[in-house]
Amino acid sequence: MSTTEADADKATEAAGEREATAQLSTAPGEERLNVPSLGPLGWLRWFWRQLTSMRVALILLFLLSLGAIPGSVIPQTPVDALKVERFREEHTTLAPLYDKLQLFDVYTSVWFSAIYILLFISLVGCIVPRTWQFVGQLRSRPPRAPRRLDRMPVYATWRTDADPEQVLGAARSLLKRRRFRTHQDGDGSSRGDAVASEKGYLREVGNLLFHIALIVLLLAFASGQLFKSEGRKLIVQGDGFSNVLTQYDDFRSGSLFRADMLDPFGFRLKKFHATYEESGPNKGTPRDYRADIAYTEGASSKEKNAAIKVNHPLSIGSSKVYLIANGYAPAVTVKDGKGNIAYRGPVPFLQQDNNQTSSGVVKVTDYLDAKGRKDQLGFQGFFVPDFEPGSGTMFSQSPSLKNPAMFLTAYHGNLGVDGGPAQNVYQLDTKNMTKFKDKDGGPFAKKLTPGDTMTLPNGAGSLKFDGVKQWANFQVSHQVGNDWALGGALTAIAGLAGSLFIQRRRVWVRAYAADDGRTVVEMAGLGRSESARLPDELASLATDMQDAAPVASEDTTADAAAETATDSDDPADAPEGAGK
């Protein structure tokens, strides 16, 4: 054979192999970086091609994970605004720089959004052509058998006495039984017809499904962010709440949220239960919280009972009510200088440590002093649910309500609540207030247990500690797109499983008459490089083929024979002709 002939031969072989291997996956081919010399359209096309290439997608993925890191290191405004404020105070030079780089709000920043939007455009640019390509593959036949099957990764051959047509017919029905898509054609070679078959299309379905599901997930998440609302409300035992904007203590919403999207409902906190560890090293650790509530839905006034626990929010419409925090609210009665009740009711105190040592203030705005002049009163102090007199500390010994006590310091003057900037209800602005003085001239402060009364000096009135109620803080979230997000996520997992666990593979069977009158059967398999099961599968197919195309008995020289054949009573070993 001359070199040119050999070269030509090799070229056709290579072409055949390319065709056989083609489109086993619809993954985009890698293109070299060709910088176009053409105008803007050329550039645009080049840019598009780059963006949708696997390499750029990889880089974008990598950037996405890198870009997510700062959000876990630097405090984030949407997660914890207070922490951000503290950070700003502590790092006066760094904070403005961070602000410029939007590092306090990484996940909605321009640069982070740019990464994932580009990634998703790249994804779409990849999925759409792949889908068309895949549909095309489904509508066309499995690729023809390459001329030289023995160059395929898995190969088997043997000689049989059955004639080629019968072998091919058996191969077709066998492959069909195994749910291969099959097609028989003359492959243009001198060696006769071959059956081409392919299986495992679900791999590509799974792959496409996974990527589409990711887009659905992203869109669901985005719409959730745009339409969401989230508000908090602190409710003292016995009090109620109705779901309108003005009732919230604190409210945040997405940019497309409208107030009329709030679900109409209301509820009342009937009772709050808290269980704490009573002994052991973790004494005082909370074990269980439960808020018993009664709620009404829509316009109806019929109350329904429900319990909200930490992992069990209450769903009403598209809103969910979560139990966020809880604490104690000492109930007090304040009388003014004239003996009239100036204030009566529970005042929520906020938890300061794990044992529910709480701080709070009582503000009395309508108050007349001993001489009947208008004034305002403020009490600032601590509440402890479990006070131990001998311990020498004002901190609570446990979070359970065992021995409640309250320590209050009294002020009078201007509370600053009329006009001016909004004020924290849990803090006392003592700028325009003066402390009451006791007889020695020290600040007037007193420890109270339930039932005790603190009488202010010089007939300025009194405060009575009536008892303790519990409060609970609820978060009401209006969530959009949750079902879509969940559906997207589960579909993505299913698609992922399909694309990773299903093997796409091709099997070819060729049969042709050899010079000696026998039939040569050739089988070959091709899968992705990772498929370790393909040799198994081909072996089992070859074994099953033995019924129709048994190995010719004395055929021991060719590499087709099985050495063990001789000492077997398999029908394949029957004398020539008997096996058909």
Add this chain to the structure above:
Amino acid sequence: MNLLAAEPNEQLAQISNYLIYSAMAVYVLAFFAYIAEWTFGSRSKVGRTAAALTQKAGDEGAVPAQESGVSVRVKKEAGGGTAVLEKPAPAAPASPKIVTRSSSGRRGDLPDGPGAAAGDEQGDMYGRIAISLTVLAFLLHCAGVVTRSLSVQRAPWGNMYEFSTAFSMVAVGAYLCFLLAKKNVRWIGLPLVTTVLLDLGLAVTVLYTDSDQLVPALHSYWLWIHVSLAIICGALLYLGFVGSLLYLFRDTYETKLLRGGKPGSVVSSIMERLPSANSLDKFAYRINATVFPFWTFTIVAGAIWAGDAWGRYWGWDPKEVWSFITWVAYACYLHARATAGWKGRKAAYLALLAFACFLFNYYGVNIFFNGKHSYAGI
């Protein structure tokens, strides 16, 4: 809810501690047995891989016309002795031979190394002793985890100590399962037992927390699903990580041999007993690819739980951020494996990085950041 407020059973918790200590002691013995296996194995003849490679390189030189004739035809009988074809062995006596021709790997189907014992009888005996000891240690380890669980009547992964003990238990369990399934994984024994000892040592000293009930936020059946999956994924990904790491070493070694270099005798002795770079790479890929959907589900399960517990399913809490980063890193790895120019070493580096992200998500986030997963308690 009496059950939840139940007093922890101190006695059972104490028994659990003793069991974990005993398991550690047995792991130490297993560790020495593995060392003995490797040591005795080094007596056997060196140079197998080098011979296989140089011979092939020679062939290549002799027949230059064969376009990269590197791809060796490895003939495998249908019922033959390779891991691939061993299992089904339907091999009707008359069935034809199946010839596989490796198309993967840059240097074809280099045969796997013979394993730590390398055919040395004494080495093999120590290897078997090591595995027996590992089984014993594993049983003690399991008993320790179960009694810990019984002492509080809840899932035994409520804090970092429990998570760590369960983590190494699953890793060893997976290794033993692979052995049972007759996979070629004995090479992973020594690195695995070493890290298990490190992990348990860290758990009983730094991370130890007394057995106790959980805070209300953890009272959910999702604890069983989300955390146990995280443990299983982590343990398996660790095995994949070891595979990738050894792949890189072995690949360097093979490349050096191919170029005609002479690696040091100690390096040769160890490297040539490992599976081929190609097998290690496949091992790592199969594990990582199999675990990836489960890791995805772990995150989704966490998100569903977060939706119930914290009022949103995704809020960029540090733990969420890092599980996302880990997920993206593994996605990178899987894509890299399918991309020309990224296969092989680059992809392996990505796999190492991805596992580093997982580790950081576990240790780093719990220790350095104060997020919503902070109750995991150090």
